[in-house]
Amino acid sequence: xxxxxxxxxxxxxxxxxxxxxxxxxxxxxxxxxxxxxxxxxxxxxxxxxxxxxxxxxxxxxxxxxxxxxxxxxxxxxxxxxxxxxxxxxxxxxxxxxxxxxxxxxxxxxxxxxxxxxxxxxxxxxxxxxxxxxxxxxxxxxxxxxxxxxxxxxxxxxxxxxxxxxxxxxxxxxxxxxxxxxxxxxxxxxxxxxxxxxxxxxxxxxxxxxxxxxxxxxxxxxxxxxxxxxxxxxxxxxxxxxxxxxxxxxxxxxxxxxxxxxxxxxxxxxxxxxxxxxxxxxxxxxxxxxxxxxxxxxxxxxxxxxxxxxxxxxxxxxxxxxxxxxxxx
Amino acid sequence: xxxxxxxxxxxxxxxxxxxxxxxxxxxxxxxxxxxxxxxxxxxxxxxxxxxxxxxxxxxxxxxxxxxxxxxxxxxxxxxxxxxxxxxxxxxxxxxxxxxxxxxxxxxxxxxxxxxxxxxxxxxxxxxxxxxxxxxxxxxxxxxxxxxxxxxxxxxxxxxxxxxxxxxxxxxxxxxxxxxxxxxxxxxxxxxxxxxxxxxxxxxxxxxxxxxxxxxxxxxxxxxxxxxxxxxxxxxxxxxxxxxxxxxxxxxxxxxxxxxxxxxxxxxxxxxxxxxxxxxxxxxxxxxxxxxxxxxxxxxxxxxxxxxxxxxxxxxxxxxxx
Numbered sequence: 001x002x003x004x005x006x007x008x009x010x011x012x013x014x015x016x017x018x019x020x021x022x023x024x025x026x027x028x029x030x031x032x033x034x035x036x037x038x039x040x041x042x043x044x045x046x047x048x049x050x051x052x053x054x055x056x057x058x059x060x061x062x063x064x065x066x067x068x069x070x071x072x073x074x075x076x077x078x079x080x081x082x083x084x085x086x087x088x089x090x091x092x093x094x095x096x097x098x099x100x101x102x103x104x105x106x107x108x109x110x111x112x113x114x115x116x117x118x119x120x121x122x123x124x125x126x127x128x129x130x131x132x133x134x135x136x137x138x139x140x141x142x143x144x145x146x147x148x149x150x151x152x153x154x155x156x157x158x159x160x161x162x163x164x165x166x167x168x169x170x171x172x173x174x175x176x177x178x179x180x181x182x183x184x185x186x187x188x189x190x191x192x193x194x195x196x197x198x199x200x201x202x203x204x205x206x207x208x209x210x211x212x213x214x215x216x217x218x219x220x221x222x223x224x225x226x227x228x229x230x231x232x233x234x235x236x237x238x239x240x241x242x243x244x245x246x247x248x249x250x251x252x253x254x255x256x257x258x259x260x261x262x263x264x265x266x267x268x269x270x271x272x273x274x275x276x277x278x279x280x281x282x283x284x285x286x287x288x289x290x291x292x293x294x295x296x297x298x299x300x301x302x303x304x305x306x307x308x309x310x311x312x313x314x315x316x317x318x319x320x321x322x323x324x325x326x327x328x
Numbered sequence: 329x330x331x332x333x334x335x336x337x338x339x340x341x342x343x344x345x346x347x348x349x350x351x352x353x354x355x356x357x358x359x360x361x362x363x364x365x366x367x368x369x370x371x372x373x374x375x376x377x378x379x380x381x382x383x384x385x386x387x388x389x390x391x392x393x394x395x396x397x398x399x400x401x402x403x404x405x406x407x408x409x410x411x412x413x414x415x416x417x418x419x420x421x422x423x424x425x426x427x428x429x430x431x432x433x434x435x436x437x438x439x440x441x442x443x444x445x446x447x448x449x450x451x452x453x454x455x456x457x458x459x460x461x462x463x464x465x466x467x468x469x470x471x472x473x474x475x476x477x478x479x480x481x482x483x484x485x486x487x488x489x490x491x492x493x494x495x496x497x498x499x500x501x502x503x504x505x506x507x508x509x510x511x512x513x514x515x516x517x518x519x520x521x522x523x524x525x526x527x528x529x530x531x532x533x534x535x536x537x538x539x540x541x542x543x544x545x546x547x548x549x550x551x552x553x554x555x556x557x558x559x560x561x562x563x564x565x566x567x568x569x570x571x572x573x574x575x576x577x578x579x580x581x582x583x584x585x586x587x588x589x590x591x592x593x594x595x596x597x598x599x600x601x602x603x604x605x606x607x608x609x610x611x612x613x614x615x616x617x618x619x620x621x622x623x624x625x626x627x628x629x630x631x632x633x634x635x636x637x638x639x640x641x642x643x644x645x646x647x648x649x
Contacts, residue, residue, distance in 0.1 A: 024392045024401065026577045027504040128575055137504045138547075139565050139576070186332025187349035187357040233363050243363060244499065244508060246392030246399030248355035269394060269501025269508075277352030280404070302330045306353035307404045 002067045002155060003118065006101065008148040009061030011215075013133035014122050014141035015039065015115075017051035019264070020130040027268050030249060031132035031140060034058075034215060034264055035113050035287030037173065037317065038076035042117035044321045045093045045165040046073035053124065053131040053156075054117035055147070060106035062116070062147075066096045070158055071119040075167060077111025077175060077288060079104035092166035092324065093119070111175035111288045120158035135215055136265045164324040171320040175288050178206060179296045182282040183252065184303055188242065188273035194254075195226045202252075202275055203300045207259065211292040215265040218286055220296070222257040235271055244271045250278040250286070252298070261286055276300075281309035335413050342425030344369060348413045353404040356412060359397045365540065367510060368426050369396045370498045371618050374582050375429040379419050387412070393581050394499045395508070426618055433582045433616035436609070438544075440535060440557040440587045441595040442487045443471045447555040450529040458525065463647040470554040474537065477646045478518045479638030489516045490556065490587055495542055497583040505546040505563040505577035509585055514625065514632035519639065522552040524649040533558045533599075546577075559587075560599050560609070569602050571609040578609065584616065 005012075017039060019032025033039035033056050040050035048054075055062075060079045066072070071093045074081045081088050082103045088094050096102070104114055124131050124142055133141025142153060183203075190196045201223070210219035225240075232241025240254050247253065247267060251274035253260045261278065263286060276298060278286065289296060301309065330350070337346040344361030351357045358376075360369045373393045380391060380400075387407030392399040402412055448469050455465050466472035475486040493513035500507055511517040522538040527550060530536070534545040536553030543553055546563030562578040571578055579585070590598065601607035 022390050023575070024390055024399070025500060025581060026575060027501040027506055134504075137565070137576075144565070184350050184352050185330055187351040187355075189332040192333075234365050235363060243365060243395045243397075244502075245357065245359075245394040245397040246499075246501065248351035248357070248399060250352060251355075267502045268392065269499060274351065277350070277355065279353040300330070303350060303353045303404065303409050310353065311405070 003153040004065045004067060005147045005149055005151040005153065006063040006065055007061060008146055008151070009057055009104070010059040012055055012057045012062050012147045013135065014053055014124050014131055014147075014153070015056045015133060016053040016131040019132045020128050020134065020140065023128060024246065024268050028128070028134065028137060029264065029266050029268055031130070031134040031264050033113075033115065033287065035076055035115070035284040037284035037313065038113070038287070039115045040317055041091060041167050041320070042073045042075035042115035044317065045075065045091060045167050046071055046117035047093060047119045047161065047163060047165060048117055048121055050317070052117065052121040054115050054122060057104050057114045057116060059112060060104050060114070063101060063103045064153075065101045066098060068098050068155075070096050070155065071162065071164060072096050072102060073117045074102075074104065074114055075117075076114035077107040078109050079107050079114045089166070090114075091169070091172055093164035095162065095164065109175070110177065110290065112290050113287045118155055120156035123154040123156040134265055165321050166324050168320040168322055171316060177290070177294050179285050179289065179294060180299050181278060181285050181296050182301045182306065182309060183276040183278050183298045184306060185276055185300060186274075187248070187251075187277070189275050191228060193228055193239070193273050194275055195228050198225050198227070199275070203298050206295040206297050209289045209291050209294045209296065213289070213291040215263055217253070217266055218261040218263055218289060218291075220259040220261070223259070224257060225254070240272050242271055242273055244269050247274060248277045250283045252276045252278070279306035279309065281306060281313045334409055335417070337417055337420060342427070343420070343423075344372070346420055348416065350409060351399065354401060356400045356402060356409055357397055358400065358416065361396060363396075365395065367496055367498070367512070368618070368622070370496070371429055371431060371616075372423075372426045373398050374431045375423055375426065376419065378431070379423055383415070383419060385412070385415055392499075392501070394501070427622055429618045431582060431616045431618065433584055433614055434580065435586070435612045435614045436579065436583050437586045437588055438559045438610075439590040439595055439598050440559045441590055441592045442557040443469050443483060444558045444592050444595070446531040446558050447534050450527065450531055450534070451555060453529055454527045458528065462523075462649060464521075464523065464554055464649045470536070471556050473646075474518065474520050474554050474556055477520050477639075477642060478635075479642030480518075486518070486556070487589065489518055491589060492516045495585040495587075497579055497581060497585060499581050500577070500579060503546055503549065505579065506543055507562070507579045507583070507585070509542040510540055512584065512621070513628065515628050515635055517632070517635065520554045521648045523554070526550055526552040530555065531558060532563075533561055535559050558595065560595070560602055564603070569605050569609065571611065582616075584614075
């Protein structure tokens with residue numbers, strides 16, 4: 001009842017949706033997948049509830065051997081998945097036998113993270129109510145760390161149902177080089193922290209993704225902001241400084257001149273402004289941004305629109321799951 | 329298209345201005361007054377936090393109290409920000425003036441070894457590998473620098489100063505379990521600028537000060553605070569001691585911390601006993617009466633001014649890193 005890791009890759013972690021909710025006031029961000037859409041899609045086509053613990057493979061290089069027959073599904077960035085060296089379809093449940101080796105390569109056509117869901121889920125103990133790996137705190141998932149060669153990852157009970165599913169090819173997201181990500185203005189935007197011009201620039205510029213990006217934060221290029229004030233006063237010399245406050249998950253922090261999207265394992269609290277906050281329906285895109293290559297433009301939405309987008313995305317996810325006839 | 333600020337409740341007798349801000353479709357940020365460091369504002373944050381918890385508003389998932397603000401995590405599919413703000417305004421109006429608040433606040437006493445060998449080792453590595461001429465390192469440690477920057481006679485007076493006041497834990501965060509503590513007694517309110525550049529290493533349990541804020545490092549990590557000692561673990565993933573039975577984090581927002589000086593050997597024994605579950609952390613439930621505290625502040629105002637004058641004089645000559 002296990003998956004034997006032959007190669008861990010750049011960073012492969014166990015994740016779960018919604019992650020570890022309810023510990024922000026103790027300094028713990030929720031963790032969970034960087035791309036909740038592909039994560040949930042992988043689970044659904046593997047025959048699992050959408051939030052089931054599965055693997056997040058960052059930038060490829062992951063190989064594992066199955067020790068028993070299962071249905072497995074890979075979704076997200078195209079990492080040219082193979083089984084025993086033979087290509088297998090992504091976004092689709094695939095039956096594997098004991099001894100089969102699944103391999104994911106470095107993505108070449110855009111996207112940065114793929115999800116490997118196995119029917120029955122990854123069976124690791126819950127920590128503070130979740131199986132999600134929190135890389136900063138070193139807990140959750142598989143011993144609080146990324147997988148490495150030799151790890152034996154336990155699987156949950158799979159049941160007898162061998163039905164396979166796939167994700168409607170028409171509805172799979174395209175991972176290009178330029179992204180449009182929906183965000184709500186604030187908490188610290190114009191008129192009191194940044195100028196209206198700063199915010200107009202923020203919502204129109206195509207921001208380059210810095211190479212120095214990970215599960216804690218995705219850095220964008222620096223920019224000379226005009227600022228609506230000359231200093232941070234008691235909080236510090238720079239106008240981006242504020243007295244430490246709670247950071248919304250997926251906030252766009254401005255640290256000095258540099259914007260940083262605070263992601264799944266980010267800091268809960270800090271002394272810099274957040275000019276905007278990404279919305280639930282859009283955060284998944286951040287997980288697919290290719291550092292050093294992609295650009296992002298932020299599209300401003302209202303909270304009302306954001307909630308409608310999130311509901312629409314959930315419907316889209318469920319509607320896209322199709323039953324596949326026959327066995328493979 | 330839309331505005332960051334949802335609503336502003338003007339200041340009134342006994343209540344600072346309240347600004348309600350959008351923070352995405354799942355968070356809302358509430359701020360009190362202006363950008364000033366004032367513990368009474370933080371007490372109000374705790375007062376509101378209590379009221380919010382009691383009100384059990386549908387759709388509110390969790391809150392993050394901070395110095396002068398509170399981040400509210402809500403379910404955007406169950407409550408609109410507009411309705412949430414309406415409810416918060418009602419709660420705010422029903423909240424007693426800050427002077428009438430009595431806040432649940434535990435008393436936590438932590439042993440500390442001052443100018444210890446563990447922090448010294450990381451500071452010496454900093455001088456060796458990062459900045460040879462760091463003005464904040466004197467005799468291989470930061471303690472003397474903290475003393476000089478505040479116009480204190482020597483390290484002994486600095487240690488005495490740290491031990492004479494209780495420390496209010498205003499919030500926890502940045503790193504899991506990292507407390508942000510401020511001195512409750514202004515007669516002992518030392519301040520110090522941070523490292524420049526930051527220090528790549530800090531021992532677990534290292535205690536340091538940056539600006540007016542004292543922190544304990546929960547795990548070995550980089551840091552920018554001037555170190556003055558080491559204490560017992562405040563973070564234990566294995567949850568070995570009963571103090572960690574709920575979660576791996578020792579301190580809570582609203583705790584009052586007092587330091588007790590111990591030797592390095594005593595600290596080592598204490599750490600081992602706590603880890604083995606053979607000793608208990610010194611924690612007592614209590615409450616904090618804000619009116620009593622404000623009266624105390626009035627009583628010591630003149631004495632606090634004396635320290636401020638010493639600090640001002642010292643800071644004219646002591647270099648910033």
